[in-house]
Amino acid sequence: MEEIIRITGLNKYFELHNQNKRIRGCQDINLTLHSGGFVGITGRSGSGKSTILKCIYRTYLPKKGIIWYQSQIYGEIDLAQATERQVIHLRKQEIGYVSQFLHVMPRTTAREIVEQAVLDVGYDIGYARTEAVNILRHFELDEGLWDTYPNTFSGGEKLRLNIASAMVKKPRLLLLDEPTASLDHESKKNVKVLLEKLKNEGTSMIGIFHDLEFMEGVCDREFAMETGDFVI
Amino acid sequence: MHQQERPLLTIKNLNKQFGCGCSHCRDTQGHNLEDNYCPVCGTVYACRNVSLKVYPAEILGVVGESGSGKSTLLRCLYFDQDSTSGEGYIHGYNEGRTNIFTETSQQKNYIRNHLLGMVYQNPYLGLRMNFSSVGNIAEKLIGAGNRKVDFMAARAQELLAAVNIPTYRMKEAPEKFSGGMQQRVQIAKALSNNPPLLLLDEVTTGLDLSVQANVLDLIKVIQRDLKIGMIVVSHDLAVIRMLTDRTIVMLNGRIIEHGLTDQVLEDPQHAYTQQLVYSLL
Numbered sequence: 001m002e003e004i005i006r007i008t009g010l011n012k013y014f015e016l017h018n019q020n021k022r023i024r025g026c027q028d029i030n031l032t033l034h035s036g037g038f039v040g041i042t043g044r045s046g047s048g049k050s051t052i053l054k055c056i057y058r059t060y061l062p063k064k065g066i067i068w069y070q071s072q073i074y075g076e077i078d079l080a081q082a083t084e085r086q087v088i089h090l091r092k093q094e095i096g097y098v099s100q101f102l103h104v105m106p107r108t109t110a111r112e113i114v115e116q117a118v119l120d121v122g123y124d125i126g127y128a129r130t131e132a133v134n135i136l137r138h139f140e141l142d143e144g145l146w147d148t149y150p151n152t153f154s155g156g157e158k159l160r161l162n163i164a165s166a167m168v169k170k171p172r173l174l175l176l177d178e179p180t181a182s183l184d185h186e187s188k189k190n191v192k193v194l195l196e197k198l199k200n201e202g203t204s205m206i207g208i209f210h211d212l213e214f215m216e217g218v219c220d221r222e223f224a225m226e227t228g229d230f231v232i
Numbered sequence: 233m234h235q236q237e238r239p240l241l242t243i244k245n246l247n248k249q250f251g252c253g254c255s256h257c258r259d260t261q262g263h264n265l266e267d268n269y270c271p272v273c274g275t276v277y278a279c280r281n282v283s284l285k286v287y288p289a290e291i292l293g294v295v296g297e298s299g300s301g302k303s304t305l306l307r308c309l310y311f312d313q314d315s316t317s318g319e320g321y322i323h324g325y326n327e328g329r330t331n332i333f334t335e336t337s338q339q340k341n342y343i344r345n346h347l348l349g350m351v352y353q354n355p356y357l358g359l360r361m362n363f364s365s366v367g368n369i370a371e372k373l374i375g376a377g378n379r380k381v382d383f384m385a386a387r388a389q390e391l392l393a394a395v396n397i398p399t400y401r402m403k404e405a406p407e408k409f410s411g412g413m414q415q416r417v418q419i420a421k422a423l424s425n426n427p428p429l430l431l432l433d434e435v436t437t438g439l440d441l442s443v444q445a446n447v448l449d450l451i452k453v454i455q456r457d458l459k460i461g462m463i464v465v466s467h468d469l470a471v472i473r474m475l476t477d478r479t480i481v482m483l484n485g486r487i488i489e490h491g492l493t494d495q496v497l498e499d500p501q502h503a504y505t506q507q508l509v510y511s512l513l
Contacts, residue, residue, distance in 0.1 A: 017503035018510075058492060060499045084492050085237060085287060088477050105474060107449055116456075 003070065004173060004204045005033040005056070010065035010080075012051050025051035025060065031206075031223065033173075035070075038195075038205045040215045043225030049208045053175045055080070056206070057097045058087045072172060092120040096171035098179040102150060102158040110136065110153075110161050111146045117165040135168045136161075139190055155182050160190075167194055174198065176207035180214055188214060238323055239285040240428055240461040241309075246282040246318030246333075248301075248308050248485075251275025268301070268484040278304040280485040282318070286429065289459040291451075293476035293493060295467060295508070301485040302465040303353075306431045308333075309463070310350045311340045322347055324428050345375040349422030353434035355414035358421065361407040365392055365417045368406065369424045376425040391420035395450055412443030419450060423458070430454070430462045436471055451475060469509065473497060481505045 012025035026048035033039050041049045054060040056067055056079060067079040072094060074086060082090070091097075104113050111132055118128035136146055139160040150158055163179050176195075180188045188211070195218055199205065209215050215222065257270035257277075264270070268277040279301045286292050294302045308315040314333075321328040324347050332343055352358040359368050369388035378384055392402045395416035406414045415435055422430055432451065436444040452475060454460055464475055472479055472493060479496045481489040481504070489502040500506045 014499070015501075016506065018507055054498070059494045061491070061495060061501065084478050084490075087492060088290075105452060107445060 001034040001036065003032055003068075004035045004037075005031070005070075005206070006066075006068040007031040007052075007056075008066045008068070010052065010055060010067065011063045012048075012055055012060055013063055024048070026055075026225075029065070033204050033206060034220075035204055036199060036202050037221070038199055038207065038219050040219035040222045041206065041208050041225060042210075042212065042215075042222060047225040049225050050177050053097070053177050053206060053208065056173075057091070057095065057175055058082070059097075069173070093122065093169075094172040096166040096169055096174045097177070098163050098166040098174070099177040100159065100179065100181050102162040104150060106151065107149055109147045110141065110150055113150070113161065114165045114168050117169050121169050131168050135164045138194065139164050139187070156184060156187055159183055160187055163191055163194075167198060170198065170201060171203060174203050174205045174207075176205060176209075178208050178210060180209060180211060192218060237287055238328070240288045240290075240323050241284075241286040242319075242321045242328070243282060243284050243309070244319040246279050246305070246308060246320065247277075247316045248279040248304050248313065249275055249277045249316045262484075262486075265484075268299075277485050279308065279315070282482075282485075282487055284480060284487070284490075286461045286463060288323075288428065288461050289455065290478070291455055291462045291464055291476045293472040293479035294463060294465045294482060295469065295472055295479060296482035297467065297508070299484075300482040302467075302482055303433050304485075305482070306350070306433050306463065306465055310348055310431055311344055312350075322429065341375070345372070345377075346425055347427055347429060349425070349427040349430040351415065351418045351422050351430070351432045351435050353437050355406065355411070355418050358418040359406045359414065362405050364403045364405055365397060365409075365420075366402050368417060369421050372421050372424045387424060388420075391424055392417070395420045396446070410443070412439050412446060415439065415443075415447050416450065419447070419454070423454065423460075426458075428461060430460050432462060432464045434466055435464075436466070436468065448474060469497060481508070 007029055010029035011027045014023040014025060029052055043049050051060060055062045058079060062080040065080060069077050069079050071077050071090060073089060114132040114135060115128040118131050141157060141160055145153065145157065150161055159182060166174065180191055192214065251274055253275045254270065254273035256264050256272040257275055262280060265277060282305055296302050307313045318333055320332040322332055325332060325343055350358065366385060366388040369391060370384045373384045373387060389402060397413060397416060406417050436447050439447065448471065455462060466472055476493045479491065479493045480487050481496065483504050489496060489505045496505060497509055500509045
């Protein structure tokens with residue numbers, strides 16, 4: 001199977017100029033993900049798991065290394081060096097990111113958030129509406145909440161909406177940063193079902209999960225991290 | 233495969249100085265300046281070698297402290313002030329082949345009336361306070377060559393309704409409106425000529441939170457529905473995070489950092505940006 005991501009010698013540290021300090025993020029990370037594959041990353045808090053995902057998504061600027069990605073719109077591209085506009089297009093059309101936190105435009109309803117995610121990929125409003133309803137239903141988000149603002153939602157409801165808006169795009173690459181951390185058992189099961197479905201449809205995934213039981217059966221490979229490095 | 237994108241606006245090495253400069257400050261790359269001020273001749277270097285691009289339907293954020301050159305940049309782009317040197321190209325003007333800063337006043341007026349919209353922090357700069365709201369919009373439309381009264385009245389009503397000005401108040405002068413309403417009339421006026429590029433200078437500063445929210449919602453809707461490119465100047469990082477995909481950071485007239493907005497806010501590289509982000513978040 002073809003590779004979709006190949007990370008070579010990834011290094012990230014944070015230089016805090018005003019405190020004259022350098023904080024280590026991750027170092028010498030090498031990782032390969034095949035198309036349709038699922039790599040899980042485990043490790044203690046602060047070990048640098050999220051740093052890797054944020055470097056791939058370019059929320060963090062890598063200091064060294066190559067993040068080779070097989071893109072549909074650009075062909076082979078090094079995400080560490082990609083231009084800002086290229087990253088914006090990739091985020092809208094190919095790469096999804098789910099974190100524990102929901103960052104959305106205030107005063108935007110749950111339905112609009114999910115619809116917008118589909119529109120960003122380039123689909124029309126009719127398709128976006130249908131897909132939004134399907135996925136909100138799948139995640140069993142109370143129908144009474146669909147046309148309300150998420151700031152009134154519980155933590156679990158926000159998280160389900162967050163995952164729904166990332167998954168509805170059926171991204172080519174999905175980055176999952178502890179998305180199930182505060183979900184109840186039933187919601188976790190729903191996430192797992194959808195992850196398996198996406199995987200079967202060809203989405204490649206890199207995920208961070210504290211819940212090792214959850215990872216079983218979903219992940220093809222697992223990496224354990226210890227203060228910035230992989231321990232295999 | 234993805235086509236090469238054409239920017240809507242390209243700015244290269246824009247400079248704006250207030251004062252003539254002297255041997256102490258000229259051609260020294262700013263080494264002899266105190267921030268952006270020459271202590272010998274008093275010249276202020278408000279924008280120094282500013283280069284940027286704005287793409288169609290994109291919102292570019294500009295952040296920085298007071299005096300960093302953000303507003304001067306917008307005023308040079310809208311020809312409120314003459315730039316000292318630099319190049320600017322708009323895709324919709326001579327297919328982006330002519331430097332807009334060296335055009336005649338007449339051509340600059342054409343660009344301003346047909347291709348640009350501007351919303352100022354202070355509505356007194358963008359509106360005629362004693363004209364009716366409809367009249368303010370008609371003024372911009374006349375500038376863009378319209379002469380049909382019926383068309384202008386209908387367009388004004390459509391735009392004022394879109395920015396939630398009640399029909400029964402459309403003929404009132406903005407001087408009778410609240411700050412939030414004045415900003416919304418300014419936005420309607422700026423949109424009246426369907427500009428591909430909208431310039432927004434601290435449009436929510438000084439408004440109370442709920443009014444601010446209405447104006448921000450309106451900007452987002454305009455971007456989503458009309459696919460207009462925008463430059464949003466603000467010192468409020470929450471506004472920048474909410475509205476923009478890319479951000480530039482200015483200090484003492486220069487761009488010191490640029491990047492994806494989430495990257496600039498979560499992984500700032502420059503010492504000043506780090507100070508700005510860590511103090512405000």
